[in-house]
Amino acid sequence: MTAFFALATSLLWGLADFGGGLLTRRTPALTVVVVSQAIATVVLGVIVVATGGWSEAGPRLWFAVAAGLVGPVALICFYKALALGPMGVVSPLGTLGVAVPVGVGLFLGERPGLVQFAGIGVAVLGVVLAGGPQLRGAPVQRQTILLTLVAAFGFGTVFALIAEASTTVTGLFLALFVQRVVNVAVGGGALYVSVRKGVPALPAGGFPWASLPALAFVGLADVAANGTYAIAARLGPVTVAAVLASLYPVVTALAARGFLSERLRTVQAAGAGLALVGTLLLATG
Numbered sequence: 031m032t033a034f035f036a037l038a039t040s041l042l043w044g045l046a047d048f049g050g051g052l053l054t055r056r057t058p059a060l061t062v063v064v065v066s067q068a069i070a071t072v073v074l075g076v077i078v079v080a081t082g083g084w085s086e087a088g089p090r091l092w093f094a095v096a097a098g099l100v101g102p103v104a105l106i107c108f109y110k111a112l113a114l115g116p117m118g119v120v121s122p123l124g125t126l127g128v129a130v131p132v133g134v135g136l137f138l139g140e141r142p143g144l145v146q147f148a149g150i151g152v153a154v155l156g157v158v159l160a161g162g163p164q165l166r167g168a169p170v171q172r173q174t175i176l177l178t179l180v181a182a183f184g185f186g187t188v189f190a191l192i193a194e195a196s197t198t199v200t201g202l203f204l205a206l207f208v209q210r211v212v213n214v215a216v217g218g219g220a221l222y223v224s225v226r227k228g229v230p231a232l233p234a235g236g237f238p239w240a241s242l243p244a245l246a247f248v249g250l251a252d253v254a255a256n257g258t259y260a261i262a263a264r265l266g267p268v269t270v271a272a273v274l275a276s277l278y279p280v281v282t283a284l285a286a287r288g289f290l291s292e293r294l295r296t297v298q299a300a301g302a303g304l305a306l307v308g309t310l311l312l313a314t315g
Contacts, residue, residue: 032266035258036274037309042255044281048289049248051282057238059109060224061231063102064217066249071214073250074207086201090194094205097191098212104184106220111177123178125157128276130186131193135268142269145311150273153308157279159301189272192256193263202260206253273308280305 053062078084108124132150142150195205225231232238255275262271280302287293 032262032271033274033309035262035265036271037277039255039259039262039271039275040277041281042251042258043275043278045285046248046251046255047278047282048285049244049251053241053244053248054109057233057241058224058229058231060106060217060221062245062248063105064214064221066245066252067210067213067217068249069246070249070253071207071210074203074210074253077203078207081200081203083200083204083207086196086198086204088201090196090201091205091208093191093195094208095212097188097195098209099216100184100191101188101209102213102216102220104181104188105217107177107184108181111174111181114174114177123175124182124185125154125276125279126179127182127184127186127189128154128157128272130183131189131263131272132269134190135272138268140267140269142267146267146270149308149311150269151308152311153273153277153305156301156304156306156308157276159297159304186272188256189259189263189275190268192260193268193271196260197264199261202257205260206256209256210253277305277309 050059050062050066053066111124192205192209195209196202221231255278259271259275262275265271283302
């Protein structure tokens, strides 16, 4: 079940990233983040009220607050890195965040078997290659590398924090709601500062109402991915759950191939294959 929920996480995050990437071609990235997360916050708020989730409030919610603070910062750094440097460098480096939850799991005493250790190595290598690493070309700005590493560490930290934010399903809804409220507050603040600096928050034609269903999908898929990851981490080893959940770049690349007819580079196809092999080793080890 750990493998099932972790793979569901990678599927949901991969599709959310694909949808978010398409939306940011027409709408500023910060606006996409804030609006999609706001929609998810409203839906989660309704679920929390309907399930009586407020009764689960407790000290663990501070993990959700921390995840809500870290997440938008990581996203902003990631988008900034993508704007400054080539995706062939930024995308593979961004996956290194998996080291955070894996390290936490090992620190807490988890000891995967030999086959699972091999699966972790193969899967991580596959994810990095699936991002299409740039192996030649002009030197990359040091700022781009730094922003990408900050983003990767942030994503990995969110993985670790959200896994600790609740112990029950009802509590998980509340934790995700709190995380989203903080996400919207931080992202909204960043958007306000950006607008004050003269950066437009909307495209020339105004708010893209036709994109509202896609914005809702991105926000809700992201929330669902956080939820399935929390369940996966609770059901089994965090070291396994984190690596399997980190396969989302493979999903994004395959979605681009399927929906946009983008051709996978040889290194990306090889990475996808290695990621699949690593997944099988982790699931059966």
